[in-house]
Amino acid sequence: MKGSKARGVVEKSNGNEEIDWELRPGGMLVQKRDDGPGSACGPMIKIKVSHGSYQHDISVPAQATFGDLKRLLTQETGLEPQEQRLLFRGKEKDDEECLHMVGVKDMSKVILLEDPASKERKLEEMKMDQGISRACEAVARVRAEVNKLAEKVLALEAVVHRGTRVAEKEFVVLTELLMMQLLKLDSIEAEGEAKVQRRIEVRRVQNLVEMLDVLKARNSNPFSSSSNSVSVTTKWETFDSGVGSLSAPRPMPSPTKITHDWEQF
Incomplete structure (x- = not known):
């Protein structure tokens, strides 16, 4: 056999077939096997x-x-x-x-x-998955409540667009209910997919609150439009000088007597 104990030594047998040898742990030189347990x-x-x-x-x-x-x-x-x-x-x-x-x-x-490290990592992943699942369920419950409130906002929008006056408390109550849902979303600890769902729902609630603000402003002044316009009212503040009033100020009595005698120069 040629060579030393290096891996990959080749020897020719009596049948002229090459035999590949390799060094095994422990220093034993054995015939090299092919890759894979089956071979x-x-x-x-x-x-x-x-x-x-x-x-x-x-x-x-x-x-x-x-x-x-x-x-x-x-x-x-x-x-x-x-x-x-x-x-x-x-x-x-x-x-x-x-x-x-x-x-x-x-x-x-x-x-x-x-392996303990692998087992611990799997436990952490399992806990995280369970946490994400619970967070998703919490967001889903809030979403269900927001869906109901969104229907009321849309109904209120239809009424206001028809020009019907709505009590201001309707806007206040809906806004408060939406803000409560926003607080619920803020209290949910979320990671991964649950965090994405929470962010989407937060933005949705914010949009509904903004819509209510617009509807409330339109309800208080039905003659205004969504475009830039100036709201004109008939109630003006009256100043002592008369500026800004609808009628001219009454003339103040004067002690000066007007005559037709003119001074000549």
């Missing part, structure tokens, strides 16, 4: 993998690695390889270690644990 050399063995209250029977080539075993377990458990920790005889094994090199045989038992 590894050696007989197939069955391994019992214990995962919590579950047990999986996995068939793998005897010379497969623990990384190969993890990839097979992904299909069974849904855990990605980087989320798995495999223990054999009480010790955690690296992905590069071969099963047969550490003594794994047919019907050997391997323990699968989920």
